[in-house]
Amino acid sequence: MSTKTAKSPQYMHAFFILLALGIILPELTGTYLFDIIVQIRQSIHSGDSGFLILAAMASCILYTIPNLIFYLSYECLLAYINGKFAFSLRIHNLILILCFVLGKYAWLVLFHQPVELVTSLIALSITLELVYLTKHKERVLMPRVFIGFQVFFFSQWLNVMPLFSGLYTGTSDIPVSIKIASDYLNNTYILNSIGFAFIVPMLLSSIMTALIFRMYITNLGIMEENYQKAIALENMQSKIMDNRIYQEINALAHDLKTPLATIRGLSSLLALAKDINKIESYSNKIDEAVTKMSEMISSFLYGTSRQWLDVSSLIGYIRAQIPVEDEQISFTTDIEKDLPELYVNKIRVSRALVNLIENAILAPCASEEKRIELKTYRALNDIVIVIKDNGMGIAESDLNKIWQIGYSTNKTTGLGLPFAKQTIDENEGVIQIESQYGIGTQVTVKLPIKEKGEITCPA
Template sequence: MDAENLMQEKKYMISALVLFITSILWPIITEAVWFNIVVQIREAINTGDSGQLILASATSSILFTTQNTLLFLSVVVGGRLLLNQWILKENILLIVQITCFVMLNIIISKMLSIPWEPITTIVAMISSCYLIRKGRRQSHYFFQSTVVSIQVFFAFQWLNIMPIFSVYRFGQSDIPISIKIAGVYLNSSSVLNFIGFSFFIPLFFSAVITSTLFQSHAQNIAIVKENYLKERALESMKTKAMGNRVYLEINSLAHDLKTPLVTIRGLNSLLLISGNQEKLQDYCNKIENAVEKMSEMVTSFLYGSSRQKMKVEKLITYIRAQIPVEDEKLKLEIDIEEGLSEIYVNKVRVVRALINLIENAIIVPCNDTYKKIIIEVKGFMGGIRISIIDNGMGIKPSDLPHVWEIGHSTNNTTGLGLPFAKQIIEENDGKIEIASILEEGTRVNVFFPSVDREIEE
């Protein structure tokens, strides 16, 4: 058991003890007030003023309520301590609390000669336990118990001064009996019954409403906490998934860098055995081109804002070299319009984005015997439109608005390909849109402005 739990249990023990001692001392502390109630009853009889009788009823109800609430809260806090230690289950705990409450009332009444009302007190205690039962493990449980129990005990104490309930053994202690006898003497029994109901009904229903509000508040907090934890878990998953995507992109870059490295190594070995000056010059030029290509790749990958002018045909050729055409069930068609203007993009990143889109099109299942991918490149509204068309299963209309969300996938993948592609394309002043027909296929359109248009803007 850690130090925090020990401190909490110590706090519960001290609180329960303080409440219990206060409930015992309460009749002694308020002895003068009890005596004043007797005086008010006598004045009511002597003067015929039923108002004094009502005032005496209210005072006695407040005193009984305070004592019973203090004792009840001491039992509640003690029960919370037992519940935290898992000594008792909640249903058994309720029985133990009721038993302890009744026994303590009997002991205090016998030892200190303090009157108590068994029926209304026990019924009020059971009602309070029922109303606060769902908040036992909430942080505001003590506050909830206090507010609800005060209303419940105060409501039931008013039943003790109602002559109509005397036949049911309500109000059998000295003060309530004196009030009811005085009421009969003053012909005010109906007044006492009316006042009793007027306080009992609003107070009891107020306790029920208060308890419901506390429970609703606790449920709302629980839902908010649950949603917060789910959100954090989802963010963590997205972060990990994005980390995996970055790792894959680095692997792809490493694969792209391998080709010029092999070229450099091969040419370097030829330099060692070649004596021809012309060939040496040619090899040196090729090595220089390979190094420049590597430098361009690294710069483009490390600096997203690094862009250069390039012909779209060169971009597509670079992409074409990285598509797995050895698959016999894959048919790839590339349709490039002639005379297209140049675009201004980060070559490495845009290539990776377009390859992601093509890979998505490849892995989507289809009903045909072969997968057909069409890459269509045409001029469009002062720029270039690259369309990737497949004959896959298509996307449900309900899923289309969510395809750009991180983690959303219809193919049991990470759900990062499309969001990654969209981000890269938009970073290069491009636009991307997707259209799909279920069971027929999907078309992804990527638009880049031409160099001339960017200069004009």
């Protein structure tokens, strides 16, 4: 069901409510019209212009209410019709003006109520222009209520201001009585001045109201556009991370070649072996290779998988993944002796550290020889792994962007650092990057030391 179809019954209900209110309005306002006449007589008898000004203001309010009700009711009716048969805004306005004129004559014939057609049409035209200025794509009532009330109210002052008598305004009984009384009291200047005091500010106010609604709609559009862009960006990042997982699967497949080759070679030897001791030795090595493969696959598939791992073995495994063949790259390692074992996901942590080292290798360098240092030591309850290079470094303005998926200063995929941070975080570690542009970059990874008694659930 479309939005227009869903809202159509609501517009029709609003139309009938406003129509009913318009029908009973003469009964509700009859007493107030009589009070206005009394105030006009009091001003003439007492010579007090204050009564006349109050009568003029009350008259404007009472003329505003039916005009606003008629206008809103026709807007609701046309919004309902538009929900069934869509038509342009120009046709909508022409039909609305026609309905408004016919409604005013029906109001005069059926209820014998005063009709000021000229000022009403002026107010309706201004209201429609200001509503168009709001750029509301849907025919909602809220801007029409606020704008319509202000415009219809200040336009009614044209009826009671003697200055505009020649424009066929204020031809009904009460406005004519007010203008005659003002002429009798010689205060036409005062009445004209008060009229302008209402017309000018409220005209500006109605324009400002339209602009506020326009800004509101514009901001909603921008927010919706940003929301859609955020969704598109999130989907793109998800696809990028899927691509990263594909790359990690390739790396895992490459790592599995070694134990598979071992199993294949030992299986061939096992078929030829006749010595029982050799058969047992080959079988044990095959079992070790299968166990290693199982650990590697579990580590990759399950982020919560953990293994006890010697730090030197971890660094050796990482070093094997990065065969540095470029003679202009100096790669050194410094591992503190007797470090405690780590309880981490071996494959994922290894891949994260490999990504960090690959970033250091790819970083541009001003000097002829690029130096990469890998240092590991203990600091309180953490094993600290430091990767330092003498590349060009990262600009300070880019340091807060490096963790964003897809962001890269080396024309890479921009996935290595986000993947590394995610992996280190999953293993309860901390990763920090310090860099000075033109000097180099240092990446510090801290992984917590755990006692074997602290681990309650095996990996």
